[in-house]
Amino acid sequence: MGCARDIVEECGVARFVFTDFPLGNPCGKPWDAEMQRSIVGSALNLLDRAWMPRTTVQTPFRWDNDAWRDAFMRVDESNREALAQEGEERRRRQAEAKTGR
Amino acid sequence: MGYLRPYRSFVSYIDRSREYYAAQGYSKPYAWAHHDDVPFTPLRKPLSGCRVGLVTTAGRTQAEGMIGAGRLMRESYAESANPPPTHLFTDDLFWDKEATHTDDVDSFLPVNRLAEYTAGGRIGSVSPRFYGVPTDYSQSRTSQGAAPRILEWCREDGLDAVLLTAL
Numbered sequence: 001m002g003c004a005r006d007i008v009e010e011c012g013v014a015r016f017v018f019t020d021f022p023l024g025n026p027c028g029k030p031w032d033a034e035m036q037r038s039i040v041g042s043a044l045n046l047l048d049r050a051w052m053p054r055t056t057v058q059t060p061f062r063w064d065n066d067a068w069r070d071a072f073m074r075v076d077e078s079n080r081e082a083l084a085q086e087g088e089e090r091r092r093r094q095a096e097a098k099t100g101r
Numbered sequence: 102m103g104y105l106r107p108y109r110s111f112v113s114y115i116d117r118s119r120e121y122y123a124a125q126g127y128s129k130p131y132a133w134a135h136h137d138d139v140p141f142t143p144l145r146k147p148l149s150g151c152r153v154g155l156v157t158t159a160g161r162t163q164a165e166g167m168i169g170a171g172r173l174m175r176e177s178y179a180e181s182a183n184p185p186p187t188h189l190f191t192d193d194l195f196w197d198k199e200a201t202h203t204d205d206v207d208s209f210l211p212v213n214r215l216a217e218y219t220a221g222g223r224i225g226s227v228s229p230r231f232y233g234v235p236t237d238y239s240q241s242r243t244s245q246g247a248a249p250r251i252l253e254w255c256r257e258d259g260l261d262a263v264l265l266t267a268l
Contacts, residue, residue: 002267004114012139013265020111022197026266030205033214040214043264044223048148053141068200069112073121080124087125 001026001043009056015046016056022068028061035061118195134240144262151261154228155182156251157210158268159189159203160235177234177247179254182227185212194236196268209268228258236268 001017002008003026008016019026019039028036039059046057075083119130144151161178180186189210191203207213212231218224232254234247255263 001264004267005111006113006115007133008267010115011134012136014139014141022200023114024191024196024198024201024203024268025208026268027211027214028208030202030208033207036207036211036214037217040211040218040264041223044148044153044218047153047262047264048144050141051143053139063200068197071199072112072197073117075120075124083121083124084126087122087127091126 001039005056009054012054014053014055015043015050016054017043017046017059018056019059019061021061021063022072131238146261148224148262149222150225152226152228152259153215153224154231154255154258154260154263155210155212155215156232156234156263156265157189158194158234158236158266159191159210160193161190161233175235175237177232177250179230179232179251179258182212182216182229182231185216186210186231189233191268194268203268209266211266215264225261228255228260228263230254230258232263 001019003019003021003023005016005018005020008018017039019028021029026039028039039061042057042059046055115133122130160175161180186206189203189206191209196203203209210231212227215224216227219226232251234243234251237243237247251263
């Protein structure tokens with residue numbers, strides 16, 4: 001069960017239940033037991049019925065809105081400079097940690 | 102209702118993360134696992150007679166998942182599923198912290214939902230333990246270290262099948 005379709009399918013797995021949600025809740029929305037039961041049920045059906053590897057099933061569920069699709073790890077002119085600075089800062093901290101300073 | 106789109110609808114995390122880390126100045130992109138041959142094993146008995154388990158990428162405790170905590174802190178683990186966990190550590194993992202949360206364990210490790218399928222007889226039983234393989238970006242440590250260890254635990258617990266859930 002997962003939400004990162006390209007990563008899982010590139011890797012290749014025997015059976016894959018894909019839910020098109022933001023990363024974090026591959027087994028259903030938080031506190032939505034009915035949806036979770038349905039997704040686990042899809043996984044059990046696939047376990048039972050798939051006959052060849054790389055079988056992907058997509059569940060019918062949709063997130064409340066699509067804003068997350070463009071927002072996640074977004075890179076554009078508004079944040080390009082900030083991201084470059086973040087990277088510099090992280091490398092500086094890692095170098096310091098390595099030299100034990 | 103159908104739509105016409107000049108692009109694929111689902112997010113490509115391989116493309117997205119490569120562009121993101123490049124913008125942070127990392128010139129060498131992460132190389133993702135790719136297999137031309139994928140193993141497949143059909144169930145050997147009816148699902149109603151099978152014992153089924155779960156594997157998660159979440160950590161047990163904060164210490165095990167902390168960034169920079171090192172290799173030992175990312176060791177795979179087996180933990181009792183009874184009582185089921187009410188919280189697992191996911192803060193260091195690659196998931197969408199703006200769009201959602203992981204406060205409900207069943208949204209990423211459905212221990213309670215899977216157990217409900219024993220009541221109706223859809224599966225025979227659930228594993229007494231669940232298994233964790235906190236994300237390790239080393240593919241060799243995952244495939245040669247964590248995977249055989251988890252397989253061994255699954256065999257100790259008499260499992261017929263296991264469901265893997267990736268955050």
